[in-house]
Amino acid sequence: MVIILLGPPGVGKGTQGALLTESFGWERIATGDLLRGARRDGTELGRQAQSYMDAGNLVPDELIVALVREHLKKLPPERGVVFDGFPRTLAQAEALDQVLPEVGRKVDAVLLLEAPADVLVKRLSGRRSCPQCERIYNIHFDPPVTEGTCDECGARLIQRKDDLPDTVRHRLSVYRDQTRPLVTHYEEGSTPVLRIEGDRKLEHVTRAIRRSLVKQLGVEA
Numbered sequence: 001m002v003i004i005l006l007g008p009p010g011v012g013k014g015t016q017g018a019l020l021t022e023s024f025g026w027e028r029i030a031t032g033d034l035l036r037g038a039r040r041d042g043t044e045l046g047r048q049a050q051s052y053m054d055a056g057n058l059v060p061d062e063l064i065v066a067l068v069r070e071h072l073k074k075l076p077p078e079r080g081v082v083f084d085g086f087p088r089t090l091a092q093a094e095a096l097d098q099v100l101p102e103v104g105r106k107v108d109a110v111l112l113l114e115a116p117a118d119v120l121v122k123r124l125s126g127r128r129s130c131p132q133c134e135r136i137y138n139i140h141f142d143p144p145v146t147e148g149t150c151d152e153c154g155a156r157l158i159q160r161k162d163d164l165p166d167t168v169r170h171r172l173s174v175y176r177d178q179t180r181p182l183v184t185h186y187e188e189g190s191t192p193v194l195r196i197e198g199d200r201k202l203e204h205v206t207r208a209i210r211r212s213l214v215k216q217l218g219v220e221a
């Protein structure tokens with residue numbers, strides 16, 4: 001099973017992707033998390049990605065495709081995969097269409113999560129993340145027990161540079177111009193696009209996703 005989580009920044013792809021991997025035992029490949037990990041580890045990839053990420057721009061396709069290919073090749077063939085934040089451009093989607101058959105896979109469905117722009121801006125500007133375990137909080141809707149501290153690992157929470165208001169607006173326009181058009185790419189290729197309303201309580205979104213996967217793809221709940 002290969003699922004692509006598609007949607008604007010702040011719509012909840014990370015949270016829902018993590019819940020899906022928990023319930024179905026799938027592997028989540030989140031390129032944003034992998035890039036932040038590379039930056040923390042001080043690798044060459046992390047160094048190359050840094051300025052793009054801080055400005056809310058996309059990291060060049062060839063770096064991202066190489067990263068994803070490397071991860072896919074390491075996975076046992078029977079393991080389901082959820083892509084979160086990838087592909088983000090048509091070139092990445094086309095590269096994925098080539099790489100998947102090399103590992104005996106294909107895209108089974110796209111889960112398109114959407115919410116109005118003002119909701120996304122509010123969510124992103126309230127977002128705080130744990131630099132250590134990547135857990136995400138929101139000071140408005142889902143605060144940690146102790147202010148500024150991760151419930152899971154005790155690390156000091158940070159606000160990502162790219163969650164500052166001007167950068168958020170730029171990221172939303174990058175999504176609209178470069179990533180949203182991928183819906184057409186998948187629809188034209190007859191890949192099911194499952195539309196999920198993301199402007200609801202987290203557990204309602206999770207339930208809608210599960211229902212849709214069970215009904216449309218026969219995934220066992």
Ligand code: AMP
Nearest residue numbers: 031032052053057058059064085086088
């Ligand atoms: P995310 O955590 O998914 O919002 O990603 C954070 C940042 O990492 C993005 O704003 C981009 O700079 C970079 N990034 C993550 N995934 C990709 C991708 N598939 N293509 C290009 N850049 C990416």
